[in-house]
Amino acid sequence: MSHEALSQPIIRMQDIIREYVVGGEVMRALNGVTLSILRNEFVAIMGPSGSGKSTTMNIMGCLDRPTAGDYQIDGNSVSALQEDELAQLRNMKIGFIFQNFNLLARTTALENVELPMMYAGVPPKERRERATEALIRIGLQDRLHNRPNELSGGQQQRVSIARALVNRPVLLLADEPTGALDTRNTAEILALFEDLHAQGNTVVIVTHENEVGAHAKRIIRFRDGCIESDTANGAMVMTHATD
Numbered sequence: 071m072s073h074e075a076l077s078q079p080i081i082r083m084q085d086i087i088r089e090y091v092v093g094g095e096v097m098r099a100l101n102g103v104t105l106s107i108l109r110n111e112f113v114a115i116m117g118p119s120g121s122g123k124s125t126t127m128n129i130m131g132c133l134d135r136p137t138a139g140d141y142q143i144d145g146n147s148v149s150a151l152q153e154d155e156l157a158q159l160r161n162m163k164i165g166f167i168f169q170n171f172n173l174l175a176r177t178t179a180l181e182n183v184e185l186p187m188m189y190a191g192v193p194p195k196e197r198r199e200r201a202t203e204a205l206i207r208i209g210l211q212d213r214l215h216n217r218p219n220e221l222s223g224g225q226q227q228r229v230s231i232a233r234a235l236v237n238r239p240v241l242l243l244a245d246e247p248t249g250a251l252d253t254r255n256t257a258e259i260l261a262l263f264e265d266l267h268a269q270g271n272t273v274v275i276v277t278h279e280n281e282v283g284a285h286a287k288r289i290i291r292f293r294d295g296c297i298e299s300d301t302a303n304g305a306m307v308m309t310h311a312t313d
């Protein structure tokens with residue numbers, strides 16, 4: 071990888087506005103959000119309910135587009151892309167992890183993890199190998215052929231993390247990943263995120279739980295659709311220093 075690719079932000083949001091029309095009235099869910107996230111950062115997005123966290127995450131994950139402003143992921147300007155290009159970018163560059171795991175109920179752990187590679191056109195043999203490897207890496211070697219309802223919540227979330235990792239995305243995006251887990255499973259999943267960060271992954275977690283946010287190296291707080299603060303280890307981060 072070139073030096074340029076390494077120093078370029080994975081995420082670059084510039085003056086992002088997202089408006090919704092509700093009952094004929096325009097309301098701003100995001101009101102001018104500017105932020106950059108670099109390779110191998112571990113960021114928590116926090117803030118009260120309705121402050122714009124999920125809207126931000128949906129835009130970051132290319133599930134939604136801003137009303138105005140520029141969003142670049144890994145150097146690609148999202149506004150320039152067609153829907154099919156966006157879907158491809160999403161599949162190749164982003165690993166999603168959701169509160170309720172979003173696993174397919176009737177398929178095994180192995181098949182769930184293979185799914186993103188099917189969309190990416192990876193041949194069956196390689197798919198099977200890579201899915202098996204990913205599940206072994208997160209300690210589920212004994213659960214390859216189990217369906218979600220035969221797994222604990224923590225195990226299901228680990229399957230979803232293996233699924234998120236399997237196309238080797240540049241960004242892991244997790245929305246309340248421990249929201250449905252008890253204390254012990256929460257600790258397990260947070261330790262796993264710390265490992266993934268230590269291995270070089272870029273991790274962004276949306277959470278309203280302080281204990282979860284405390285594991286991140288940087289905390290961005292939202293309020294009323296704006297960034298209220300952006301801190302690392304108690305110190306202010308220069309959000310625009312990467313421009």
Ligand SMILES: Nc1ncnc2c1ncn2[C@@H]1O[C@H](COP(=O)(O)OP(=O)(O)O)[C@@H](O)[C@H]1O
Pocket residue numbers: 090091092098099117118119120121122123124125126
């Ligand atoms: N699809 C939508 N239609 C209308 N309003 C929405 C929609 N999604 C979010 N909003 C509004 O945008 C604001 C921010 O929402 P959201 O990003 O979900 O906040 P958070 O995730 O921080 O709780 C809220 O006021 C919410 O009601």
Ligand SMILES: [Mg+2]
Pocket residue numbers: 123124125
């Ligand atoms: Mg939300």
